Amino acid sequence: MxxxxxxxxxxxxxxxxxxxxxxxxxxxxxxxxxxxxxxxxxxxxxxxxxxxxxxxxxxxxxxxxxxxxxxxxxxxxxxxxxxxxxxxxxxxxxxxxxxxxxxxxxxxxxxxxxxxxxxxxxxxxxxxxxxxxxxxxxxxxxxxxxxxxxxxxxxxxxxxxxxxxxxxxxENFKCHSETEKKAPDGEVTKIVEHHEVxxxxxQDSIPFAIFDEVLSKQQKTNKVLLLSLLKDQLVSKDLLAAEFDVIVDEFLEVSSKLKLDADAMPMYLLADASFHQMKxxxxxxxxxxxxxxxxxxxxxxxxxxxxxxxxxxxxxxxxxxxxxx
CATH class of the missing domain: 3.40.50.720 (NAD(P)-binding Rossmann-like Domain)
Structure with missing residues (x-):
């Protein structure tokens, strides 16, 4: 680097x-x-x-x-x-x-x-x-x-x-943040905090190919993440331009792989995902x-x-x- x-x-x-x-x-x-x-x-x-x-x-x-x-x-x-x-x-x-x-x-x-x-x-x-x-x-x-x-x-x-x-x-990203504290007499003090994040x-965050992993609550409920997993599956199968019914079936397959109830999948968002519009x-x-x-x-x-x-x-x-x- x-x-x-x-x-x-x-x-x-x-x-x-x-x-x-x-x-x-x-x-x-x-x-x-x-x-x-x-x-x-x-x-x-x-x-x-x-x-x-x-x-x-x-x-x-x-x-x-x-x-x-x-x-x-x-x-x-x-x-x-x-x-x-x-x-x-x-x-x-x-x-x-x-x-x-x-x-x-x-x-x-x-x-x-x-x-x-x-x-x-x-x-x-x-x-x-x-x-x-x-x-x-x-x-x-x-x-x-x-x-x-x-x-x-x-x-x-x-x-x-x-x-x-x-x-x-x-694993060890170091950074700092600065804030200002104003005293009653009007004096301003700068406070610097150091962080290690x-x-x-x-691979450890996105279950793109590890569908048997147990999903966290954040993964299960994040609609955009679930849609991104669907898009990646469509790309891998060359189905971005597929008919809408096919895309719905693929989303149901994703829910099955993730061991999620189909009712929990944000199906109502599929029409707005516009996967076929690459832009x-x-x-x-x-x-x-x-x-x-x-x-x-x-x-x-x-x-x-x-x-x-x-x-x-x-x-x-x-x-x-x-x-x-």
Missing amino acids: VSGEESKADLSAGEAKLYDRQLRLWGVEAQQKLRATNVLIAGLNSVGAEVCKNVVLTGVNSVTLMDHRNLGKSDFPGQFMAPFDTIGENRAEASVERLSSLNPNVKVTASNVNLSEVSDEYFDQFNIVCVIDYPFEVVNKVDAICRSKNISFLVADCFGAFGYMFSDLG TFKSF GNAEVAAVLGGVIGQEIIKIASRNDKPFNNFFSYNAVDCVANVVPL
Whole structure:
């Protein structure tokens, strides 16, 4: 893993002017840590577009975009980083020009390699890896690699009116939080608390292939998690574009594998999941992109405790929550 302490030099006058608002928010030290951070974002759908925009604007050192898939009409309007006239071109490569123009201080590069085919050593150049819209089998493999190398790992997806983010920051993630206490005489004291947080791996948290495991209460009741398990099963069987009746049957199969009563499954949400629309919902993608951008800032700066470990957003029921899986 690339050290986050490599660059501690003072910010240039240009950077101080460009990042003036965020410097007032989280300070020079946090900005320096961001500037020394290298991020891989794999998966340039609508969520990926939102994430890379937010990350580049924060002023990290570099962002590498990765996607082996080409742009289709269904990617728009959610994938706003690529011009419409680049349909048929690689998702990542078509997004570089617009993304680079947002912040010339950030090095933006693209790779059209399939994430499942890169070597373990490839990840050594990154501090943070964010994987979006990939099968759970690939996600699990990449998470295991990142965890072994102490690289912070995030995975996210968006389907219809639903989206989620899962984070694995390792067994001993150290960070701090700052609060202010005002005395009766008006004197303000800054209080700094140090934290050491343990995160579970993807495999130990999401029962994507271990259906015989006993589910926790949070897993059983989280509707977005259950829908994400269904989507992964549809992907593995190449059924994303299947008829609705087929999708219902697959969801019932998921409930059986998880040993859940079919009545407990959120069947009423299936129509709003829109699995066949690969782009997801642009508004939901914007929410996810904002949350993931915030988490990347926390991870890079070690300022404030990150979400541990599953954030879900349900636009139908207007519910967003964070639960430990």
